[in-house]
Amino acid sequence: MDGWTIIRFLHVLAMAFFVGGQLVLAAAVVPAVRRAGGAAEAAMRPVARRFGIGSAIALAVLIATGAALAGHYHRWGEGTLHLKLGLLGLVFLLLVGHIVIPKRAALAAAVGGVSVIIALLGVELAHG
Helix, strand or coil: CCHHHHHHHHHHHHHHHHHHHHHHHHHHHHHHHHHHCHHHHHHHHHHHHHHHHHHHHHHHHHHHHHHHHHHHCCCCCCHHHHHHHHHHHHHHHHHHHHHHCCCCHHHHHHHHHHHHHHHHHHHHHHHC
16 A cells, blocks of 8 residues: 555545535435424534534545645546536535525535535546
């Protein structure tokens, strides 16, 4: 195992946390909390805050490891990477919107959907 394997592992792990966490929240946690209402909704705030902090860390790891991998594997000139980076910029804008207006389900869904597309493009880059 070399250093690039560890960098690739960290990239995939951060992606799994960011995208997987969004999917779990959207598919299981948020619907259950909404059905329960009241105290459950209040309990969701610290969960969302902690996930937000973890997501920020995951995004930082994704950017650092992604840049390193793109340089190492000479991918900077590829259109797939350019699309992935453009969508990453869109995710940042959507996240800002979601932070400013946290109860907008459409913003959260857009972040999740674009994140899944970014993950798909990452698979394409890794095997293309």
